[in-house]
Amino acid sequence: MVLSVLIVDDSKLARALLKKALSGIDTIQLEITEASDGEDALRQCRENRPDLLFLDLTMPVINGYEVLQALQNEKIDVPVFVVSADIQPKAQERVFELGAKAFIRKNIDTSQIEQILKDHQVI
Amino acid sequence: MNARMLSEDHYEVLREIINIGMGQAGAALAKLLDTFVELAVPNVTMIDAHQLTSVVAEVVDDPGEITAIRQAFYNQLHGEALVIYNRQGCRELADLLGYDDEDIDRSDQELLLDVGNILVGACMNGIAEQLNPGHELSFSPPSLFCENMPPDRLFSHHETSWNYALLLKVAFRLEQRAFSSHILIFMPEQSIDYLIQALDKWIEAL
Secondary structure (H helix, E strand, O other), rough: OOOEEEOOOOOHHHHHHHHHHHHOOOOOOEEEEEEEOHHHHHHHHHHOOOEEEEEEOOOOOOOHHHHHHHHHHOOOOOOOOEEEEEOOOOHHHHHHHOOOOOEEEOOOOHHHHHHHHHHHOOO | OOOHHHOOOHHHHHEEEEHHHHHHHHHHHHHHHOOOEEEHHHOOEEEHHHHHHHHHHHHHOOOOOOEEEEEEOOOOEEEEEEEEEEEOOOHHHHOOOOOOOOOOOHHHHHHHHHHHHHHHHHHHHHHHHHOOOOOEEEEOOOOEEEEOOOHHHOOOOOOOOOOOOEEEEEEEEOOOOOOOEEEEEEEHHHHHHHHHHHHHHHHHHH
């Protein structure tokens, strides 16, 4: 099974760290694409409908909250896992209200991400 | 080795590390005020001492007067942080914390010092922990750097102990409130060697 995954973060490093963590999971085959801002993320979601979206919150131009809101408005049904350093409880409440499946605190390693994907029955 | 040797990879790692420190500071502020804190994308740049005034002026939304708290941090990583409040900052903070007008007059400075202390502590400890797990910073007591002063007068009588420094900028806003705050963290050239070594370890582990 091949899972198409879109990683959205304005930090190249953050995207690389998440890719590294995901690549350590040997039970799934991933096809990973990236976006460095919310606008590109929305475009890719509209055109390609990834199986899974990892989304940062604090980004320039269109932030993660706005991406979640747009996905909801446009009824684009992509499971979103928010990956953020913004750890305030109200941020978590807000992303769940906007339809996110999970909130993942930066930085995450392979065993943690594998467990979260299992918990959400992605793998 | 000097500060000018930071590579684009160093900056990339540092931005992500600041992001984590800023997240911790934002969470501390959100907890204190029981409200949602909007975080801005952090910024890191190298500045010369003579750029101090323009750096502060750039972050201030209101071109009028600002109030700032100053706090030093030290250990292997050392430098100074300025917490800058906009004109409405203090009154907004007092309102959120349920102070009445009489309390505000009495404890303006105390409030700003306490909030500044929380923000700098959470942010810098977050950054230090990411740079080197187990690394603990020490902090000077926060002090009032200026009160209701135009940015261009801030440094007119202030001698810096450094020629150039790495400047880390983070910003917070409160939703539907006039409160905003910026933290400017200055890490002078004497701090850069340690920083580069710590960042290199990060890069090697990627």
